Amino acid sequence: MEKDLEHKFVLQLEENQRIVHKICRLYTNDDDSHNDLFQEITIQLWKAYPKFRGDSKFSTWMYRVALNTAITLYRKSKRRIKTQDFENVSFKIASKEFDDTEEKQLALMYRAVKELNDIDKALVFLYLEDKSFREIAETLGISEVNARVKMNRIRRKLRTILNP
Amino acid sequence: MDELELLKKQWHRQERDLPELSYNDIYNMLLKKSSSIVRWIFLISIGEIIFWTGIAFLLPDSSKKFTDDIGLHNPLLIFNMIRYTVFAVFIFLFYKNYTKISNTDSIKKLMQSILRTRKTVRYFILYNIVGTCVILIGLNIYYYFNQDLVFQLMKNSDDIQASMNKEHFISMFFISQLVLGTLLIIGIIIFYRIVYGILLRRLDKNYKELKKIEV
Numbered sequence: 253m254e255k256d257l258e259h260k261f262v263l264q265l266e267e268n269q270r271i272v273h274k275i276c277r278l279y280t281n282d283d284d285s286h287n288d289l290f291q292e293i294t295i296q297l298w299k300a301y302p303k304f305r306g307d308s309k310f311s312t313w314m315y316r317v318a319l320n321t322a323i324t325l326y327r328k329s330k331r332r333i334k335t336q337d338f339e340n341v342s343f344k345i346a347s348k349e350f351d352d353t354e355e356k357q358l359a360l361m362y363r364a365v366k367e368l369n370d371i372d373k374a375l376v377f378l379y380l381e382d383k384s385f386r387e388i389a390e391t392l393g394i395s396e397v398n399a400r401v402k403m404n405r406i407r408r409k410l411r412t413i414l415n416p
Numbered sequence: 417m418d419e420l421e422l423l424k425k426q427w428h429r430q431e432r433d434l435p436e437l438s439y440n441d442i443y444n445m446l447l448k449k450s451s452s453i454v455r456w457i458f459l460i461s462i463g464e465i466i467f468w469t470g471i472a473f474l475l476p477d478s479s480k481k482f483t484d485d486i487g488l489h490n491p492l493l494i495f496n497m498i499r500y501t502v503f504a505v506f507i508f509l510f511y512k513n514y515t516k517i518s519n520t521d522s523i524k525k526l527m528q529s530i531l532r533t534r535k536t537v538r539y540f541i542l543y544n545i546v547g548t549c550v551i552l553i554g555l556n557i558y559y560y561f562n563q564d565l566v567f568q569l570m571k572n573s574d575d576i577q578a579s580m581n582k583e584h585f586i587s588m589f590f591i592s593q594l595v596l597g598t599l600l601i602i603g604i605i606i607f608y609r610i611v612y613g614i615l616l617r618r619l620d621k622n623y624k625e626l627k628k629i630e631v
Contacts, residue, residue, distance in 0.1 A: 262442050269442070273434040290437075292452060294445040300520045313520070320519045320526050323622055325452035327615075358426055361419045370618075371625040374523065376420070380427045393524025394629050402629050407420055414419060 261301050264310045265294065271311060271381075272318050278366065278377055279322045289326055296321045315378065316391050323370045364413040372406050379403060453615055454517050457533055460611060461510045461540070465503055468544065485569050486562065488555075495551065502543065509536050527623045534616060541608050545601060552597045556590065 265272075272293050276286045297317050304313050365376050371392070378388045389399040449455075483492055513533040519526060559566050566589065567582050 258446065262439055265442055266439050269437055270431050270434055291445045291448055292450060294442060295448060295450045296519045298446050303520055317519050320523055323523055324526050324530065324619055325454060325519065327451055327453055357419065358423055361423045369625055370622050380424050391522060392626065393522030394626065398629050407418065410420060
């Protein structure tokens with residue numbers, strides 16, 4: 253029984269791992285921390301898995317547990333906090349369809365998002381993932397109106413970071 | 417269109433160069449131990465309980481003999497019984513809070529339940545500090561009114577030289593009690609500040625951010 257559950261869980265996580273990687277990329281600055289956080293999220297997801305009833309999509313459920321882990325449960329390793337390696341983690345668009353300026357602009361924007369605080373980052377992340385304000389509000393535990401207001405403020409904050 | 421909308425439009429393109437873990441990679445992660453702050457708080461709480469309980473058993477025999485001889489055997493026994501009952505209540509509260517923490521709650525609710533656990537920890541710390549103060553003060557008041565006995569008992573042990581006169585000894589005795597007691601209390605406070613300060617700094621900051629959104 254336990255083995256079946258384990259197998260099912262690993263398959264589902266394997267299929268949806270991109271969500272977790274995106275969160276790791278946003279909340280950490282180097283490969284080691286990325287892997288650390290991925291591991292902790294995996295453990296937390298597995299711990300919560302028995303409570304996942306399947307009335308929502310696995311991926312929807314994942315957002316909450318993964319963000320909870322990144323923001324609240326995960327303990328950043330001290331020695332790694334300062335090692336900023338933006339080249340590795342900045343927003344990469346490996347494609348020639350875009351001209352250089354747009355690509356650079358996107359990389360700058362991604363960097364600006366990374367400079368936000370943990371909570372603002374979560375809001376922006378969910379917004380970029382096409383989540384509705386209702387879902388964003390529920391994940392964070394705030395009201396929908398407040399989520400909208402906050403998002404507008406973050407937009408302004410990002411603009412100031414980009415055009416100081 | 418502002419930059420955020422531009423980023424949103426291109427957001428899913430980054431998926432191409434995200435790392436890809438295999439089934440086995442993920443499976444192996446399940447076998448690893450969590451290092452979440454909740455687990456740390458829980459482990460530290462257990463460590464504390466073992467530490468404070470252990471300290472009572474680790475007291476040297478000479479010290480036990482001293483308190484027995486001076487007539488404090490029964491009061492200390494009662495005191496320890498009360499202490500362990502309170503410890504048991506704290507263990508129960510810790511465990512109850514711990515099981516209530518759920519990573520499927522909203523971010524805010526999760527933070528609240530962790531902070532509730534912290535509050536219990538705080539009371540536990542406060543209890544230990546106040547308890548230590550009370551017993552130190554109580555003991556010294558008792559010693560103060562039984563100076564002759566203290567001097568006699570100490571003289572019989574090898575701790576002091578027989579040549580030392582009583583007044584000199586008693587003032588030395590109380591000064592060293594005061595210094596050691598103060599150092600002990602300061603040590604306990606610093607220890608807790610460091611441990612929980614490190615553990616909960618980030619959570620505190622994020623919780624304040626979330627509360628700010630609400631006003």
